[in-house]
Amino acid sequence: MKFEIIMINKFTRMLALSLIAVMTLYCPHVVAKTPVLEIEIKDHLFFPATIEIPANTKVKLLIINRDSTSEEFESYDLNREKVIAGNRKAVIFVGPLSVGEYEFFGEFYPKTAQGKIVVIANE
Numbered sequence: 566m567k568f569e570i571i572m573i574n575k576f577t578r579m580l581a582l583s584l585i586a587v588m589t590l591y592c593p594h595v596v597a598k599t600p601v602l603e604i605e606i607k608d609h610l611f612f613p614a615t616i617e618i619p620a621n622t623k624v625k626l627l628i629i630n631r632d633s634t635s636e637e638f639e640s641y642d643l644n645r646e647k648v649i650a651g652n653r654k655a656v657i658f659v660g661p662l663s664v665g666e667y668e669f670f671g672e673f674y675p676k677t678a679q680g681k682i683v684v685i686a687n688e
Contacts, residue, residue: 599625599658606649607631609674617683623660630654637672643682646672660684 602624605612609632618624628638633651640646643662649655659667662684671678 599623601625601627603627603629604680605629605631606636606671606678609636609671609677611669611671611678611680614680615683616680617685618660618662619687620664620684621661621687623658626657626659628655628657635673636678638669639672640667640669642667643669645669 630649635650637648664684667682
């Protein structure tokens with residue numbers, strides 16, 4: 566009896582993995598990639614300072630700190646904060662977001678390191 570249950574469980578697992586593999590190959594829209602947007606920190610400024618993303622879309626922000634000093638990506642609007650060491654990279658996921666503007670700034674240099682994400686309606 567135990568042997569039959571183990572075989573059924575193995576069969577079920579293999580069937581599920583096979584279905585996932587087939588869906589990945591033949592239904593690429595089901596496994597859509599998250600868009601990646603790069604933001605650089607240089608001379609305590611964000612480049613670009615304004616980025617646009619489509620509404621209702623999850624986005625991966627790749628933040629590259631070109632300065633030798635650390636900076637903290639901070640956003641009350643996005644409820645995100647992350648320290649990025651000098652000459653390092655960090656990833657922050659945002660969204661899906663509604664149409665509007667979402668400000669962010671550098672916690673360590675708030676007077677110069679400022680930016681915003683503008684979320685635009687899908688066409």
